[in-house]
Amino acid sequence: MNWDHLVELAWKTRLNAHAPYSRFQVGAALLASDGRVFTGCNVENLSYGLTMCAERVAIGAAVAAGVTRFEAVAVVADTGVPISPCGACRQVLAEFGVPRVLLANRTERMEFTMEALLPRASAGILDRAL
Numbered sequence: 352m353n354w355d356h357l358v359e360l361a362w363k364t365r366l367n368a369h370a371p372y373s374r375f376q377v378g379a380a381l382l383a384s385d386g387r388v389f390t391g392c393n394v395e396n397l398s399y400g401l402t403m404c405a406e407r408v409a410i411g412a413a414v415a416a417g418v419t420r421f422e423a424v425a426v427v428a429d430t431g432v433p434i435s436p437c438g439a440c441r442q443v444l445a446e447f448g449v450p451r452v453l454l455a456n457r458t459e460r461m462e463f464t465m466e467a468l469l470p471r472a473s474a475g476i477l478d479r480a481l
C-alpha cells in the first residue's frame with residue numbers, strides 16, 4: 352500500500368475544506384480497486400447538521416463516478432493525535448467495504464482495519480432468520 356501517495360493527496364484536498372464554522376479542516380483520499388483515487392474534504396453548512404465529512408464526500412465522488420470497490424482510505428487533519436472518523440463515516444465506509452483505514456496528523460500515522468473501527472457493521476441487518 353502506497354500510503355504516502357494517499358496521505359499527500361489527502362493533505363492537498365484538505366486545503367479545499369469549507370469549514371468556516373469549526374475552522375477544522377479534514378482531507379481524505381480513497382483508493383479504488385481500479386487504482387483511481389477519489390478525494391474529499393469536509394463541507395460545512397450554516398445549518399450545522401448538514402455538514403458533510405471528508406470521508407463521505409470522497410465516497411460520494413467515487414460512487415458518482417460509478418466506482419464502488421475500494422482498497423483503502425487515508426484521512427488527515429492537523430490535530431494533536433491522528434483524527435478519528437465519526438460513527439456515521441465509519442458506517443458509510445463499512446457499507447462499501449473499505450478494508451483499510453489510515454489516520455494521520457502531521458507527524459503520526461495509525462492504521463486500522465475497518466472491522467476494528469466498526470465491528471459487525473451490518474451483521475444481521477435485513478437478514479431474515481427463518
Ligand code: THU
Nearest residue numbers: 373375377393404405435436437
Ligand atoms: N470531520 C470530518 O470531515 N471527518 C472526520 O473524520 C471528523 C470530523 C469534520 C466535520 C466538521 O466539519 C469538522 O470536521 C468538525 O467536526
